[in-house]
Amino acid sequence: MSIKVLTIDDDPAMTELLILLLRTRGFEVFTANSGEEGIKKIVELHPDILILDLMMAGVDGWEVCSKVRKFSTTPILILSALDAPGMVASALDAGADDYLIKPVPSSVLIAHLHNLARRARLIKPKQESKTKPLEIY
Numbered sequence: 718m719s720i721k722v723l724t725i726d727d728d729p730a731m732t733e734l735l736i737l738l739l740r741t742r743g744f745e746v747f748t749a750n751s752g753e754e755g756i757k758k759i760v761e762l763h764p765d766i767l768i769l770d771l772m773m774a775g776v777d778g779w780e781v782c783s784k785v786r787k788f789s790t791t792p793i794l795i796l797s798a799l800d801a802p803g804m805v806a807s808a809l810d811a812g813a814d815d816y817l818i819k820p821v822p823s824s825v826l827i828a829h830l831h832n833l834a835r836r837a838r839l840i841k842p843k844q845e846s847k848t849k850p851l852e853i854y
Contacts (some may be wrong), residue, residue, distance in 0.1 A: 720744050721743045722739055723766045724736075724747070725750075725770060725778070726768075726796070727770065732748035759791065766793075769782060771795060771799055782795075783811050792814045792836065794829060796819060796821065801819045814833060815829055815836045
């Protein structure tokens with residue numbers, strides 16, 4: 718099963734990079750280069766996961782996040798250059814499910830997307846180890 722990802726970032730180079738990276742990992746990728754366009758695409762495409770930049774002209778990522786939360790429970794991963802703890806908290810309070818700071822290693826991004834997909838039950842979790850559980854005293 719292919720996971721449908723919509724990435725919203727006003728930097729076309731960033732959305733192109735995400736297309737290249739995610740498609741090679743089996744994701745179905747769609748892009749929008751503004752908040753307004755992104756909201757329209759969420760409604761028409763019903764993506765499984767949303768990757769969202771915060772700093773955009775016009776409708777910014779916080780506004781997109783809060784508008785999306787009014788009609789959708791789609792997992793939202795913020796991918797932003799903003800790394801101040803207050804910004805992270807603000808984005809999570811606005812309805813984001815996860816937050817990564819640019820630049821992020823591709824393996825970390827993929828792991829976070831798989832985690833969001835597992836939580837949304839889009840993919841099955843890996844089989845648990847058959848070893849005896851660790852006892853904690």
